Amino acid sequence: MTNAVEARRAKADWSAVRLHVVTGKGGTGKTTVAAALALALAAGGERPGDRRVLLVEVEGRQGLSQLFDAGPVVYEERRVAVTPDGGEVWAQALDAEQALLEYLDLFYKLGPAARALRRFGAIDFATTVAPGIRDVLLTGKTCEAVRRRAGHTHSTHTHSGHTHSGHTHSGHTQGRGKTQDRVFDYDAVVMDAPPTGRITRFLNVNSEVSGLARVGPIRNQADAVMRVLTSAQTAVHFVTLLEEMPVQETLDGIAELRAASLPTGGVIVNQARPVVLPEDRLKKAAQPGGLDFAELEAGLAPVGLADTDLVSALAELATEHAQRVLLEAAQREELTATEAPLYELPLLTDGVDRVGLDLLAQRLRDQGAA
Structure with missing residues (x-):
């Protein structure tokens, strides 16, 4: 590792970031890295159980359930892992349809009528014809969790980025065989986001809804989401392999985000192989x-x-x-030119299980990524 990279890494500080968006080209291990980052962020509290992190999935692939062996990840927030020092990782699989039902109930008081729309396929039609609305709903639900303040629980009902008092919703805790509704506050939120090629469009919800709604609740929702996504509370991290195509997609993705005034975070090189020759x-x-x-x-x-x-x-x-080491060195040099903090995770030759995730989480913490 070059001195320049070490110097940049030493300066990297994500302590002000509450929303960590993790993207990467398919096949780079994006979901694995997102899970490891959530574990890393949940660790290190002053007391056992002092830190709580929400890990959000937006693509419906159930990759998180496989990694944590915790059963299907659902729309409700559920605990999926505890760190060795007692920190907690909770997970949520966001669904645009359920988020839209909440949205219609909150702003238009449709209640059961909104659920009837689902039976007639109106919700699928709306999110297909206007895909930008789907992204607003998913990012809105994520930003709602970001805006909560860590350190306590409360009984406020939240809908896609807006708050409405008087109800309970969202987080669930298990006790004595009974599920208790409770909304949790989180120290950080990690989003397992869409791939690099779609990340700018997914996050730039203002441009996506500009032709759909110039005023009204949808416009207000998009503005509220963008206030979070463009702030110092958010960082978009890129996962890559030291191969030409993933590296080029990472470079293009960083350039696109910066052009859209969206905040870039670090570059996480996954599956780095050891160098065995001097x-x-x-x-x-x-x-x-x-x-x-x-x-x-x-x-x-x-x-x-x-x-x-x-x-x-x-x-x-x-x-x-x-030959591979020299090619990887050239790709690494391309990445350092972005001046983004660079982190490296080892190739897990035995596959990814909870032991492997804890190892990756510790590597991220050792390098200052969490």
């Missing part, structure tokens, strides 16, 4: 035939492995490794 041998090994076969044979002879075919195979592996 630096002075990498460039030599990267050249076909660059390794000294006689030297390899001499090194393997004491352990009885100086077989010609084995030496040839090992030399080929060493060349492939060296």
Whole structure:
């Protein structure tokens, strides 16, 4: 890691951020990183259970339930994990239809009539014809959780970014086999967001609804969402691999967000592989035939492995490794040019389970990402 990267990392401070939006090209491990970041943010409280983080899923893929082995993640906020020091991670799968029902009930007092619209397919029609409304509803529900203040629970009923007193809703706690309605406040909210190619459009809800509503509740809702998304409370983190296509999508995504005046966060390099050759041998090994076969044979002879075919195979592996390391170094240099804080997570060769998530969370904390 270069000194320049270390210097930027040392300055990275997300303590003022309450909404961490995690995006990335498909296949980069975006959902895994979002879960690890939520665990990292939930840890480190002064007392056991001192910190609570909400992890939000907006794409309906149920990736979080698989990671935490906690059953399906639903619309209600439910606890899915506890950190080693007692911090809590709660999860919620946002659904535009349910958010719209809340919205119609709050602003238009439709009540059962809104549910009748669902039976006739009117809600699906509305969110299909005007997809910008869907994004407003999903981001609005997320921003509502961000606007709550940590440290206590309350009985306020919240709808897609607006508050309406007199009811209970949202968070659920389990006790003695009975579910108790309770709205929780969170120290941070982590959103497992859409992929890089759609993230700017998803977050830039003002432009999405500008042709649909210039005044009224929808316009007010979009403005309230944008006040959160464009503030210092929000950071959009990009997950990437050290490969050409994911890196290029990350660079393009950062540029698009900045052009839209949306706040970028850090770049999280996932599945980073260890370098097994010393630096002075990498460039030599990267050249076909660059390794000294006689030297390899001499090194393997004491352990009885100086077989010609084995030496040839090992030399080929060493060349492939060296070439990959040099290509990754070039991609890493492309990322550092963005001047975004850079974090790296290791490749988990045994797959991702709770032990692996805790390891990734600790790496993020060690590097100052949480």
